[in-house]
Amino acid sequence: MADSFSKKENRNKKAKAKEDKAQKMRERKLNNNKGKSLEDMLAYVDENGNISDSPPRENRKAEIDSKDIQIGATPRPPEDPIRTGIVNFFNTSKGFGFITDDKSKESIFFHINQVSEPIKERDKVSFTRERGTKGYNAVDVKKVGSGAKNAL
Template identity: 70%
Template sequence: MSESFSKKEQRNKKAKAKQDKAQKMADRKANNNKGKSLEDMLAYVDENGNLSPVPPKTRNTEDISLEDINIGATPRPAEDPTRTGFVSFFNFSKGFGFITDDKSKESVFFHINQLAQPVNEKDKVSFLMERTPRGYSAVNVTKIDAKGK
Protein backbone atom coordinates (compact mmCIF):
# COMPACT_ATOMS: atom_id res chain seq x y z
CA MET A 1 0.00 0.00 0.00
CA SER A 2 1.31 3.30 -0.86
CA GLU A 3 0.81 6.37 1.26
CA SER A 4 -0.77 9.43 -0.12
CA PHE A 5 1.07 12.73 -0.18
CA SER A 6 -1.05 14.25 2.60
CA LYS A 7 -0.43 11.28 4.92
CA LYS A 8 3.33 11.59 4.37
CA GLU A 9 3.13 15.30 5.01
CA GLN A 10 1.16 14.74 8.24
CA ARG A 11 3.63 12.06 9.45
CA ASN A 12 6.58 14.38 8.75
CA LYS A 13 4.86 17.24 10.65
CA LYS A 14 4.31 14.98 13.69
CA ALA A 15 7.95 13.81 13.57
CA LYS A 16 9.17 17.40 13.30
CA ALA A 17 6.94 18.51 16.23
CA LYS A 18 8.21 15.58 18.33
CA GLN A 19 11.79 16.51 17.49
CA ASP A 20 11.18 20.19 18.37
CA LYS A 21 9.59 19.18 21.66
CA ALA A 22 12.59 16.99 22.54
CA GLN A 23 14.96 19.85 21.63
CA LYS A 24 13.06 22.32 23.86
CA MET A 25 13.13 19.84 26.75
CA ALA A 26 16.90 19.37 26.34
CA ASP A 27 17.37 23.17 26.32
CA ARG A 28 15.31 23.54 29.50
CA LYS A 29 17.37 20.85 31.26
CA ALA A 30 20.61 22.48 30.18
CA ASN A 31 19.52 25.94 31.40
CA ASN A 32 17.85 24.72 34.59
CA ASN A 33 18.55 26.93 37.61
CA LYS A 34 17.81 24.19 40.11
CA GLY A 35 20.71 22.75 41.99
CA LYS A 36 22.80 25.92 41.95
CA SER A 37 25.42 26.24 44.63
CA LEU A 38 24.86 28.60 47.54
CA GLU A 39 27.50 30.99 46.23
CA ASP A 40 25.64 31.28 42.91
CA MET A 41 22.38 32.15 44.68
CA LEU A 42 23.80 34.84 47.03
CA ALA A 43 23.26 38.52 46.34
CA TYR A 44 24.97 41.34 48.21
CA VAL A 45 23.78 44.83 49.07
CA ASP A 46 26.24 47.71 48.84
CA GLU A 47 26.21 50.89 50.99
CA ASN A 48 23.82 52.55 48.51
CA GLY A 49 21.26 49.73 48.76
CA ASN A 50 21.98 48.27 45.30
CA LEU A 51 22.17 44.50 44.71
CA SER A 52 25.37 43.08 43.32
CA PRO A 53 26.70 39.53 42.74
CA VAL A 54 30.09 40.32 44.32
CA PRO A 55 30.63 40.94 48.03
CA PRO A 56 31.28 44.57 48.99
CA LYS A 57 34.84 45.64 49.75
CA THR A 58 35.58 45.48 53.45
CA ARG A 59 36.41 48.77 55.07
CA ASN A 60 37.81 49.58 58.45
CA THR A 61 34.78 49.70 60.70
CA GLU A 62 34.41 51.07 64.16
CA ASP A 63 33.29 48.74 66.93
CA ILE A 64 30.39 50.03 69.01
CA SER A 65 29.78 48.67 72.48
CA LEU A 66 26.28 47.59 73.41
CA GLU A 67 26.20 50.03 76.32
CA ASP A 68 26.52 52.96 73.88
CA ILE A 69 23.34 51.98 72.03
CA ASN A 70 20.30 53.80 73.41
CA ILE A 71 16.93 52.25 72.60
CA GLY A 72 13.73 54.10 73.39
CA ALA A 73 12.82 57.64 74.19
CA THR A 74 15.33 60.01 75.68
CA PRO A 75 14.56 60.45 79.36
CA ARG A 76 13.21 63.86 80.23
CA PRO A 77 14.88 65.88 82.93
CA ALA A 78 12.98 65.76 86.20
CA GLU A 79 10.77 68.79 86.59
CA ASP A 80 8.82 70.03 89.55
CA PRO A 81 5.43 68.28 89.52
CA THR A 82 3.76 71.20 91.31
CA ARG A 83 1.87 73.44 88.91
CA THR A 84 0.28 76.82 89.34
CA GLY A 85 -2.83 78.39 87.88
CA PHE A 86 -5.96 80.25 88.74
CA VAL A 87 -9.49 79.07 89.51
CA SER A 88 -11.47 79.83 86.38
CA PHE A 89 -14.76 78.28 87.58
CA PHE A 90 -15.97 77.02 90.95
CA ASN A 91 -19.42 75.76 91.92
CA PHE A 92 -19.48 75.46 95.69
CA SER A 93 -22.97 73.87 95.84
CA LYS A 94 -21.97 71.02 93.45
CA GLY A 95 -18.43 70.76 94.83
CA PHE A 96 -16.27 71.02 91.74
CA GLY A 97 -14.39 73.56 89.66
CA PHE A 98 -11.74 74.12 87.03
CA ILE A 99 -8.24 75.54 87.22
CA THR A 100 -6.53 77.12 84.21
CA ASP A 101 -2.92 75.93 84.22
CA ASP A 102 -0.40 78.80 83.85
CA LYS A 103 2.03 76.71 81.79
CA SER A 104 -0.22 74.85 79.33
CA LYS A 105 -3.32 77.09 79.56
CA GLU A 106 -5.42 73.91 79.82
CA SER A 107 -8.46 73.66 82.01
CA VAL A 108 -8.00 71.06 84.79
CA PHE A 109 -10.90 69.65 86.82
CA PHE A 110 -10.78 69.60 90.62
CA HIS A 111 -13.16 68.35 93.31
CA ILE A 112 -13.89 70.14 96.58
CA ASN A 113 -12.35 67.19 98.49
CA GLN A 114 -8.94 68.08 96.97
CA LEU A 115 -8.95 71.59 98.47
CA ALA A 116 -6.61 72.28 101.39
CA GLN A 117 -8.41 75.58 102.07
CA PRO A 118 -11.45 77.35 100.65
CA VAL A 119 -10.98 79.06 97.26
CA ASN A 120 -12.95 81.46 95.10
CA GLU A 121 -12.94 82.15 91.39
CA LYS A 122 -9.80 83.98 90.13
CA ASP A 123 -7.74 82.81 93.15
CA LYS A 124 -4.12 81.84 92.41
CA VAL A 125 -3.52 78.19 93.38
CA SER A 126 -0.83 75.50 93.24
CA PHE A 127 -1.72 71.86 92.55
CA LEU A 128 -0.52 68.46 91.37
CA MET A 129 -1.81 66.73 88.24
CA GLU A 130 -3.23 63.22 88.57
CA ARG A 131 -4.36 60.98 85.70
CA THR A 132 -7.91 59.67 86.14
CA PRO A 133 -10.10 57.53 83.87
CA ARG A 134 -11.75 60.73 82.58
CA GLY A 135 -8.51 62.68 82.01
CA TYR A 136 -6.34 64.79 84.28
CA SER A 137 -7.53 66.06 87.63
CA ALA A 138 -5.97 68.52 90.09
CA VAL A 139 -5.13 67.21 93.56
CA ASN A 140 -3.65 68.90 96.66
CA VAL A 141 -5.00 72.27 95.60
CA THR A 142 -3.66 75.03 97.84
CA LYS A 143 -4.27 78.76 97.65
CA ILE A 144 -1.25 80.98 96.97
CA ASP A 145 -1.16 84.33 98.72
CA ALA A 146 -0.35 87.49 96.79
CA LYS A 147 3.14 87.40 98.39
CA GLY A 148 3.98 84.01 96.84
CA LYS A 149 2.68 81.41 99.30
Protein backbone atom coordinates in the same frame (compact mmCIF):
# COMPACT_ATOMS: atom_id res chain seq x y z
CA MET B 1 -18.22 8.32 7.86
CA ALA B 2 -16.07 11.34 7.13
CA ASP B 3 -15.45 14.09 9.69
CA SER B 4 -16.62 17.56 8.90
CA PHE B 5 -14.17 20.38 8.30
CA SER B 6 -14.77 21.99 11.72
CA LYS B 7 -14.14 18.70 13.57
CA LYS B 8 -10.79 18.25 11.81
CA GLU B 9 -9.91 21.86 12.58
CA ASN B 10 -10.77 21.44 16.29
CA ARG B 11 -8.74 18.22 16.50
CA ASN B 12 -5.74 19.96 14.88
CA LYS B 13 -6.07 22.91 17.30
CA LYS B 14 -6.08 20.55 20.31
CA ALA B 15 -3.04 18.65 18.97
CA LYS B 16 -1.19 21.95 18.41
CA ALA B 17 -2.05 23.19 21.94
CA LYS B 18 -0.84 19.88 23.41
CA GLU B 19 2.43 20.13 21.45
CA ASP B 20 2.92 23.78 22.59
CA LYS B 21 2.35 22.79 26.23
CA ALA B 22 4.90 19.95 25.95
CA GLN B 23 7.42 22.35 24.35
CA LYS B 24 6.99 24.90 27.18
CA MET B 25 7.48 22.15 29.77
CA ARG B 26 10.76 21.06 28.10
CA GLU B 27 11.99 24.70 28.10
CA ARG B 28 11.18 25.11 31.80
CA LYS B 29 13.13 21.96 32.63
CA LEU B 30 16.17 23.24 30.73
CA ASN B 31 16.06 26.73 32.26
CA ASN B 32 15.06 25.97 35.86
CA ASN B 33 16.95 27.68 38.70
CA LYS B 34 16.67 24.87 41.22
CA GLY B 35 20.17 23.62 40.53
CA LYS B 36 21.96 26.89 41.44
CA SER B 37 24.37 26.93 44.34
CA LEU B 38 23.97 29.18 47.37
CA GLU B 39 26.79 31.47 46.19
CA ASP B 40 24.99 32.03 42.86
CA MET B 41 21.80 33.08 44.63
CA LEU B 42 23.35 35.45 47.23
CA ALA B 43 23.31 39.21 46.81
CA TYR B 44 25.31 41.66 48.93
CA VAL B 45 24.56 45.25 49.88
CA ASP B 46 27.46 47.69 50.17
CA GLU B 47 27.71 50.66 52.57
CA ASN B 48 25.88 52.90 50.06
CA GLY B 49 22.92 50.53 49.72
CA ASN B 50 23.86 49.23 46.23
CA ILE B 51 23.33 45.54 45.48
CA SER B 52 26.30 43.56 44.14
CA ASP B 53 27.25 39.93 43.65
CA SER B 54 30.61 40.23 45.47
CA PRO B 55 30.94 40.47 49.26
CA PRO B 56 32.02 43.82 50.74
CA ARG B 57 35.68 44.37 51.60
CA GLU B 58 36.58 43.64 55.20
CA ASN B 59 38.80 46.72 55.75
CA ARG B 60 35.85 49.16 55.71
CA LYS B 61 34.19 47.83 58.83
CA ALA B 62 34.08 50.27 61.76
CA GLU B 63 34.28 49.09 65.35
CA ILE B 64 31.43 50.36 67.54
CA ASP B 65 31.49 50.06 71.29
CA SER B 66 28.30 48.51 72.63
CA LYS B 67 28.18 51.11 75.43
CA ASP B 68 27.68 53.87 72.82
CA ILE B 69 24.45 52.34 71.50
CA GLN B 70 21.27 53.75 73.02
CA ILE B 71 18.05 51.80 72.63
CA GLY B 72 14.68 53.41 73.29
CA ALA B 73 13.37 56.93 73.59
CA THR B 74 15.46 59.81 74.82
CA PRO B 75 14.76 60.27 78.52
CA ARG B 76 13.00 63.48 79.47
CA PRO B 77 14.03 65.53 82.45
CA PRO B 78 11.64 65.05 85.36
CA GLU B 79 8.77 67.51 85.42
CA ASP B 80 8.07 69.65 88.48
CA PRO B 81 5.10 67.95 90.16
CA ILE B 82 3.76 71.17 91.72
CA ARG B 83 2.05 73.44 89.20
CA THR B 84 0.25 76.76 89.40
CA GLY B 85 -2.92 77.97 87.77
CA ILE B 86 -6.04 80.08 88.07
CA VAL B 87 -9.48 78.80 89.07
CA ASN B 88 -11.64 79.65 86.04
CA PHE B 89 -14.82 77.86 87.22
CA PHE B 90 -15.99 76.71 90.65
CA ASN B 91 -19.44 75.44 91.59
CA THR B 92 -19.68 75.57 95.40
CA SER B 93 -23.05 73.81 95.56
CA LYS B 94 -21.85 70.78 93.57
CA GLY B 95 -18.28 70.87 94.89
CA PHE B 96 -16.16 70.84 91.74
CA GLY B 97 -14.32 73.25 89.48
CA PHE B 98 -11.65 73.71 86.84
CA ILE B 99 -8.19 75.23 86.99
CA THR B 100 -6.40 76.67 83.96
CA ASP B 101 -2.79 75.48 84.16
CA ASP B 102 -0.27 78.33 83.73
CA LYS B 103 2.22 76.12 81.91
CA SER B 104 0.07 74.09 79.49
CA LYS B 105 -3.06 76.32 79.43
CA GLU B 106 -5.23 73.20 79.72
CA SER B 107 -8.30 73.03 81.95
CA ILE B 108 -7.85 70.60 84.84
CA PHE B 109 -10.71 69.25 86.96
CA PHE B 110 -10.64 69.42 90.77
CA HIS B 111 -13.03 68.33 93.51
CA ILE B 112 -13.76 70.18 96.76
CA ASN B 113 -12.24 67.25 98.73
CA GLN B 114 -8.82 68.09 97.21
CA VAL B 115 -8.95 71.74 98.38
CA SER B 116 -7.16 72.53 101.65
CA GLU B 117 -8.58 76.06 102.16
CA PRO B 118 -11.58 78.03 100.85
CA ILE B 119 -11.16 79.23 97.26
CA LYS B 120 -13.26 81.04 94.69
CA GLU B 121 -13.10 81.81 90.97
CA ARG B 122 -10.02 83.74 89.73
CA ASP B 123 -7.91 82.65 92.71
CA LYS B 124 -4.30 81.72 91.98
CA VAL B 125 -3.65 78.19 93.23
CA SER B 126 -0.90 75.59 93.34
CA PHE B 127 -1.70 71.93 92.74
CA THR B 128 -0.36 68.55 91.73
CA ARG B 129 -1.59 66.85 88.54
CA GLU B 130 -2.80 63.29 88.80
CA ARG B 131 -3.94 61.08 85.94
CA GLY B 132 -7.63 60.15 86.26
CA THR B 133 -10.02 58.08 84.15
CA LYS B 134 -11.17 61.07 82.07
CA GLY B 135 -7.93 63.08 82.01
CA TYR B 136 -5.89 64.96 84.58
CA ASN B 137 -7.25 65.87 88.01
CA ALA B 138 -5.82 68.48 90.37
CA VAL B 139 -5.02 67.19 93.84
CA ASP B 140 -3.67 68.99 96.91
CA VAL B 141 -5.04 72.36 95.73
CA LYS B 142 -3.79 75.35 97.78
CA LYS B 143 -4.38 79.09 97.43
CA VAL B 144 -1.21 80.98 96.43
CA GLY B 145 -1.97 84.70 96.12
CA SER B 146 -4.75 87.24 96.37
CA GLY B 147 -6.08 86.44 92.88
CA ALA B 148 -5.51 87.24 89.25
CA LYS B 149 -7.14 90.44 88.15
CA ASN B 150 -6.48 90.00 84.41
CA ALA B 151 -7.56 86.36 84.15
CA LEU B 152 -10.74 85.63 82.25
